[in-house]
Amino acid sequence: QTVVTQEPSLTVSPGGTVTLTCASSTGAVTSGYYPNWFQQKPGQAPRALIYSTSNKHSWTPARFSGSLLGGKAALTLSGVQPEDEAEYYCLLYYGGAVVFGGGTKLTVL
Amino acid sequence: EVQLVESGGGLVKPGGSLRLSCAASGFTFSSYSMNWVRQAPGKGLEWVSSISSSSSYIYYADSVKGRFTISRDNAKNSLYLQMNSLRAEDTAVYYCAREVDWNYGYWGQGTLVTVSS
Numbered sequence: 001q002t003v004v005t006q007e008p009s010l011t012v013s014p015g016g017t018v019t020l021t022c023a024s025s026t027g028a029v030t031s032g033y034y035p036n037w038f039q040q041k042p043g044q045a046p047r048a049l050i051y052s053t054s055n056k057h058s059w060t061p062a063r064f065s066g067s068l069l070g071g072k073a074a075l076t077l078s079g080v081q082p083e084d085e086a087e088y089y090c091l092l093y094y095g096g097a098v099v100f101g102g103g104t105k106l107t108v109l
Numbered sequence: 110e111v112q113l114v115e116s117g118g119g120l121v122k123p124g125g126s127l128r129l130s131c132a133a134s135g136f137t138f139s140s141y142s143m144n145w146v147r148q149a150p151g152k153g154l155e156w157v158s159s160i161s162s163s164s165s166y167i168y169y170a171d172s173v174k175g176r177f178t179i180s181r182d183n184a185k186n187s188l189y190l191q192m193n194s195l196r197a198e199d200t201a202v203y204y205c206a207r208e209v210d211w212n213y214g215y216w217g218q219g220t221l222v223t224v225s226s
Contacts, residue, residue, distance in 0.1 A: 001171070034211030038154070045204060045219055046146075046154065051212040089154050093211055096168040098144070098156040 002026055004092050006101035011109055012080045020104045021072040022090030028071035029092065035073035036091040037066055039084075040103075046089065050075060082108050111135040111215045113205050118220030125195050125224070131188040131205030131217060139163075139183035142208045145190050147201035148219075155201075158190065159208065173199075195224045 003025040012018040022035060029035060037050040048057055050066035053073065063079045073090055085108040090101040117129040131143070145157040158169045158179040167179055178191040188205050202219040 036211070036213050038213075040154075045216045048212075048214045048216070051214065052210070055212070057214055087153075091154075091156075091213060096159075096166070097170070098159065100146075100154040100156060103153045 002094060002097075002099050004090065004099045004101040006088075006090060006104045008102070009105045009107065011107045012077070014080060014082055014108055016080050017076065017078045018080060018106065019069070020075045020077075020088055020090075020106070021069065022074070022092065022101050023072045024092055026094075029068060029073045031068065033073070033092040033094070035066065035068075037064075037073075037075045038089045038091070040087045040089065049088075077106075080108055084108055111207065113207065113215060113217035115203060115205055115217045115220035118203065118222045120223045120225065121195055122226050123196060123224055126191070126193045127195065127222060129190040129192065129203055129220060129222070131190075133186045133188065133205075133207070136207070138181075138186040140209070142166075143179075143181060143188045144206045144208055144213065145179060145188075146204045146206055146216075147199075147222075148204070149198070149201040152201075157203070160188070192222070195222075197224050200224045 005023045034052050038046040040046045054066040065076050067074045088104045112134045114132045142161045144159040160179045176194045180189045204219045205217045207215040
């Protein structure tokens with residue numbers, strides 16, 4: 001069974017920079033896993049932020065960026081805002097099947 | 110404007126069945142793959158199933174294989190999930206999501222399924 005691992009929680013100060021990562025139990029994450037990133041706030045549906053590693057949606061704030069870092073997919077928030085406090089999920093594609101990471105709870109404090 | 114609206118959720122007894130629907134609008138439904146994703150109360154997201162634009166390719170998570178069936182009607186711009194032999198662990202909010210070229214950009218607001226006696 002494939003497991004996708006994210007940091008359970010991270011804390012960042014307003015205006016700071018934080019990187020969330022997404023690892024695969026099968027080995028290094030490459031662009032062929034087409035990493036997606038989503039933000040979810042309590043009581044709301046997930047909102048897509050990033051697709052295919054680093055592509056932004058038209059609504060994605062410029063402070064969000066995606067990349068590959070050290071064999072993992074990464075989501076970096078630069079100049080964090082209080083409204084960025086949320087749960088963040090990554091998604092990896094495994095040739096038909098899709099697996100979500102367990103989520104990272106980001107606290108802005 | 111892309112819209113995805115799920116319906117059909119509710120309370121069902123263990124072993125029972127339920128059929129979820131997802132009504133799509135604002136885009137050419139027949140050109141996109143579609144997915145079902147669920148989220149148990151207080152838990153993370155779990156992919157359930159996907160179906161290609163012409164229904165040629167269908168995939169399921171191991172947790173639902175043999176019990177759930179995904180289908181679509183492109184003439185009605187609708188996606189479906191037939192859920193049989195429901196278990197308590199299937200209790201979740203079920204979302205439909207549009208996908209193209211591994212871009213899972215648009216999601217519905219979800220419908221709650223509760224499996225309880």
